[in-house]
Amino acid sequence: GVSVFDIRRDSIYDANTDIMLPRVIYDFAQGDSIIYAATDIGVFSLVWGGSEWRRLLLDSPHLRSGVYQIQVVDSLLYTVGEDGVVVVDLKSSESTIFDRNTVFKNADLTALLVHDNVIWAGGSSGLYRYNSRKDNWYRYTPNDGLIGIRVRAIIADGDFVWIGTDRGVSRFRWNDFDRSDWLQ
Numbered sequence: 001g002v003s004v005f006d007i008r009r010d011s012i013y014d015a016n017t018d019i020m021l022p023r024v025i026y027d028f029a030q031g032d033s034i035i036y037a038a039t040d041i042g043v044f045s046l047v048w049g050g051s052e053w054r055r056l057l058l059d060s061p062h063l064r065s066g067v068y069q070i071q072v073v074d075s076l077l078y079t080v081g082e083d084g085v086v087v088v089d090l091k092s093s094e095s096t097i098f099d100r101n102t103v104f105k106n107a108d109l110t111a112l113l114v115h116d117n118v119i120w121a122g123g124s125s126g127l128y129r130y131n132s133r134k135d136n137w138y139r140y141t142p143n144d145g146l147i148g149i150r151v152r153a154i155i156a157d158g159d160f161v162w163i164g165t166d167r168g169v170s171r172f173r174w175n176d177f178d179r180s181d182w183l184q
Contacts, residue, residue: 002037002046002053020044020053029070029077031090036077038067043079043088062086062097069112080112080121085130087119103137104128111164115156116175122151127163129174129181138181146170 002015002025020037027038036056037044042063043056056077057063067081077088084100100109104123111122119130126149127140140146148167155162159175 015046015051015053017051017053019055026066026068027070029072031072031075031077036070036072038070038079038081040066043067043070043077057088057093057095060095062095063088068110071112071114073114073117078112078114078119080109080123084109085112085119085121098130098137111151111154113154113156113161115161118174120154120161122154122163124150127151127154127172140172140181144181145172 002020003012004015005012024040025037029036033048035046044053045056046053062083063086065082067079069080071078075090077090079086084104085098087096107123107125109121109123113120121128128137130137142149147170148165150166151163153164159173161172161174163170
C-alpha cells in the first residue's frame, strides 16, 4: 500500500483504499497533479491531495497484470510489464501496445526509459530500442556489447544510455542516427 509523509505536519497518513492496501507497488510516476503507481495488477492514479486511487484503463484488456516501471512524458504514460510496453495517451485514454509475446518473443520486461522521444525496454533477453521512423524494435545483446543479457535498469545521460545488467554496467552511445542499428 501507500502512505504519505506530510513534511509540514511531520506526520504520515494512509493513502490507501481497500484495493491499494494489499498491492505490491513497483514504481511511481508524476503527471500534472496526479501520481501514478505501477502495481502487481496494473496502474492506478491518485490526484494530489486526494485519497481515492482509481484504476487506469478499466475497459482495456491491457494493464491488468504486473506493471514494473512507468514514466510520464508530456501527456503520455509509458509502462513496461507483463503485457509488454504499453503507451497510454492520458488525454484521450487511447493506448498502444507492443505485446510481450509477439514483439518481445515472450521476454520478461522489467526496465523502461523514455529519453529524447526514444523508448527503451529491458529484461530477460536484452535491451530493446523502439525506432518510430521504422516502427520496429531493435534488440541489443552481448553480441552488440552489453556486458550481460538480463537488463535490470536503464538511465539516460545525454547522448549515452547506462544499462545495468546481471553481470555489470554497460554505457552505450545511442544518439547517432547513422548507425546501422537505427537503419534496420
